[in-house]
Amino acid sequence: MKKRNALLTLLAVVALPAFAGGQVDVRLGIIQHEALQDVAAELLRAIYKRAGLTLRIEPYPSARLERLTRMNQVDGEVSRVAAYFSRNPQLIQVEPAFYALVTSAFARVDRAMTLNSLSELKDYRVGVVKGDVHAAVATEGLPVVQADDNAQLFRYLESGRIDIAIDAALNGADAIKELSLEGVVKNIGDFNRRELFHVLVPAKREVAAKVSATIRLMQASGELQAMIKRLENARVNSDAPRRY
The missing domain is CATH 3.40.190.10 (Periplasmic binding protein-like II)
Structure with missing residues (x-):
């Protein structure tokens, strides 16, 4: 019963209207030229779509991306390890982790x-x-x-x-x-x-809540785990060029 109630709560959060004016366009940075980040980006696209949110992803070198996020010049980052938030405590570590390295x-x-x-x-x-x-x-x-x-x-x-x-x-x-x-x-x-967490700036706290609830739903259904396996296999066994 407790598990069922928790699931209903998550569904209620995800079902809330996104924001006044419809969907939100969230601008995220991604560490460029990394297969792991490419896979994480595809996972996050699916999570955002399920949450009724739109996003745009732009590639940057890792160190530069950290500076841009600190300066609020992007709305967040696709993914970082937990230690990243220790040195950037002002940023939102979206729970739970949705991927790992x-x-x-x-x-x-x-x-x-x-x-x-x-x-x-x-x-x-x-x-x-x-x-x-x-x-x-x-x-x-x-x-x-x-x-x-x-x-x-x-x-x-x-x-x-x-x-x-x-x-x-x-x-x-x-x-x-x-x-x-x-x-x-x-x-x-x-x-x-190490687990990987989505990163958002404080101004996107409402987005964080919706994304968090959606990650939990997709993990509970097994959908996220299946997607990870499929994307990783495709990346390792494909000749497709790096996306970002």
Whole structure:
């Protein structure tokens, strides 16, 4: 009975009129050139559509996007890990998480490297994408080479400028395919799994409530989980170019 009542409450929230004047156009930023963000964007499009909201998504480098969000020059971001909100407490962390990433390490195949723990990173030259919070957490206290985006990070790895690249598992798999690095670069370890949350600025608090309720409904029905599996498989097995 409690579960049924909770579901009815969620349905009531989603069924509320969006706002005076009809649908709302929400302008979001996305971290460019990342497969994980592309998948998250498609999930969020479906969530917003179900909630009766419209959105526009524009790509930016990760660090620049954080600055734009802090300055309220966008209405929010597609997704960030929980640690992002610790350093940006003014932003809305839309609950619950709607996606997740696995932080992974990548190295050249010819180095025959293994990595059992992220604590071993201190012995290597490590690269990350500037502004990627999960990579910053994984390499905290270490000197790192910062790349502007995912493609540049893996070019650094290919050329030998760095020994290890830290990125999301899906991003790495996509970069290896996109840059034709099969047999050159490989995943040498999956480590932390981190949930991904939608980001909104305080002015969009009413949007956050509707999106939150819709995520819960889509998770309860299993629709969101099925969509994640389908989109990830399509991304890894398709030759389609990166969208953002």
